[in-house]
Amino acid sequence: MLKEGDIRIPAGCAISAIIDKTGKRFSGNDIIQSIALMHERSNGLGGGFAAYGIYPEYKDLFALHIFYDNLAIKMKTEEYLSKHFEIASAGNIPTRKVASVKNKPLIWRYFVRPRIYIVQDGYLDEEEFTKRCVIRINKEYKGAYVFSSGKNMGTFKGVGYPEDIGDFFMLDTYDAHLWTAHGRFPTNTPGWWGGAHPFTMLNWSIVHNGEISSYDANRRFVEMYGYKCTLQTDTEVITYLFDLLIRKHGLPIEKAITVLAAPLWDEIARKSPELKKELTALRTVYSSALINGPFSIILGFDKGMVALNDRIKLRSLVAAQKGSKTYVASEESSIRVICPEPDKVWSPKGGEPVIVYLDGKGAKKREELC
């Protein structure tokens, strides 16, 4: 059976996230409980989490989480890594024995810094350099897969139900200010750990529920800009779209969202002339970045979190607020299980994002746009 990357595998899913905008950190217990409630939305073939703020002691280093199929590929990959990075620390990612989690690969973690001369001599910044190295390993080192590459954040994922994966990675022992989670219901999968979600690139992480019908249009668009979609998943291409629009092209995050879940032409026609001009420019220049078909996604990044539905809301997504915490999930019940009485609960409209910036980190200090 072909694994993810050799074939495209549609999947349905459950997603959930919790963020504390003050930056206060909390353990993974809540997020595990929240995603566990949606057990029925997964089928045991993939679960995962992204956590932000978990490595304060290494916050200036890229944290690479890597799956290896065997020791030989580990040695080969480490040779490549040490050629391009100074490795400040390396080791196994600690795990706990969980009966239902089987066939685990070698799971390693490295805190690294790009070798200074490489960044200085070239005209790449360290993000772009690290991104290219990650893409290179994932494309060319068969049996090695970098599944997390950001700073002060990390992804934990594998084949199994999400609550079991959370237990396996001992997420109760980590503290983060933002947790996102994903339970997967793929239509078919060989059970490859790398194929589980979240998908991450540098500080971006995406959990996604849906099957986008614009996939190949989006893929062929981002591949013009040096990305290589090795996994053929929606999540991968959506991550690259965010990276391209926000990091590479420097679009403000609200504008990037306008591109991905663009307003209808009918709506644009009703706007003021100036806004009309701007929206038309965004929709035409980035028409191939429009994401079509059903999706609800939660994007984690260093400044906060964005949750977004497709523009005609073909997937469920509920949001809630309690104090400084914002919750989003596929189902309201999985918010209420950890936060029984939120101050506010709402169902964001199609294409209208829930944006939460960490205090003091956003360009504009605002909680949400909806």
Added chain:
Amino acid sequence: MLNFNMPRYEIIRNEKKCINCKVCAKQCANEVHSYDEADNIMRADEALCVNCHRCVLLCPTKALTVKKYPLEFKENANWTAEAMNEIYKQAETGGVLLTSMGNPKPFPIYWDKMLLNASQVTNPSIDPLREPMEIKTFIGRNPDKLEFDGKGKLITKMPPKLELNAPIMFSAMSYGSISKNAHESLARAAAELGIYYNTGEGGLNKEFYKYGKNTIVQVASGRFGIDKKYLNTGAAIEIKIGQGAKPGIGGHLPGAKVDEDVSATRMIPEGSDAISPAPHHDIYSIEDLRQLIYSLKEVTGYKKPVFVKIAAVHNAAAIASGIARAGADAIVIDGFRGGTGAAPARVRDNVGIPIELALAAIDQRLREEGIRNSVSLIIAGSIRNSADIVKAVALGADAVYIASAALIAMGCHMCHSCMGGKCNWGIATQKANLVKRLNPDIMYKRLVNLVSAWNHEIQEILGGMGINAIDSLRGNRFMLRGIGLNDKELEILGIKYAGEAI
């Protein structure tokens, strides 16, 4: 001299139905039918018939049928009747064989070897009757990226673009090759549909300047009818380098079709043959093309997109890349099945490549070079229906041009005889008595109907795929699967075989 050619068609007249009303005789500009007073019977000179169906359809008692002439040569797979008849003709005249409309030979039609996808279970199909379904399309250049100032205000200046209510435009057909009434029908239909029609290389009749904002004005090697006012009247300008029906050679308009009005519009003497030079004599290389593009932009104040149209030839991908880099706002590729008002048969039937392969190769090449998003890609050359359009967009086209289909909507029956100027349907003729048969009030409506019908079908198919904006179909080759294609064809088209998973 004895004519070695047998008639191509047999005219069967049902004597019981015929009432000798002479309508057929009046309708046939080829003078096939005549009334024999002595015998009180209608007769036909079948050798003159081009099989345009005019008499058949107008016969009030439906007494007429036209059939392929039954005379057969001794069976020969190599020396076919066509091959022999062409030799008889050339031996008689010493001339180049002339023909019209698109390549009729049985080359593969790749549109018919590609199948489309639809949503089932894992994502929902969308119902265009109940949900928004967007097929609005923009044509023009894009900046590499958009920039905003600190306050979030857009600072990037957008290049001029055409806004189309559907990814469809009427392709270039010159006034001269087709009639004034045909032009008027196209112009009015384009205006009503919110799309564009193309003047072709014959200039623009003064009466039609009022449709300027739905007009693309063409600049070809003959430079017929071009002045500053003409260029500024259109919404966009198209430089015609080549045409799918006759790559490598210029346009042909027989002097017989150059009447007073055509002569004034083209700015050439009445009755003179209008033969455009094969190349533009100011374009012998890609850098020369850049100069013409920018001359046209200068004269129109950088307010209008400039298209460059080429025929689909072997090296089309590299040429298209050069055109994009030369500054064109849109590249137009015309496939080898594209129609024409007159072309040498040998060129039409043997030069150029299928539009499907050219489109796939060009779109892929522009992406590999990272410049696909900066330029629009329009294709032409025998788009027959809405499914062809959906497949073209999925392969990577922004929009399509239709011309043969538009003429068929106005009554063309594909008799391949436009060059004679005796079009019984009032399309490819300048004879006043024939032109008036084409009523623009009716024909523009038929064009509007055709494009509207196709729009509905495109929306239906898009919805089935779970897509609600045509933007998400563009270049989305996962939506296509090949059938009856070899590995090389699949590779060039960039699609998988039917039965292969996503």
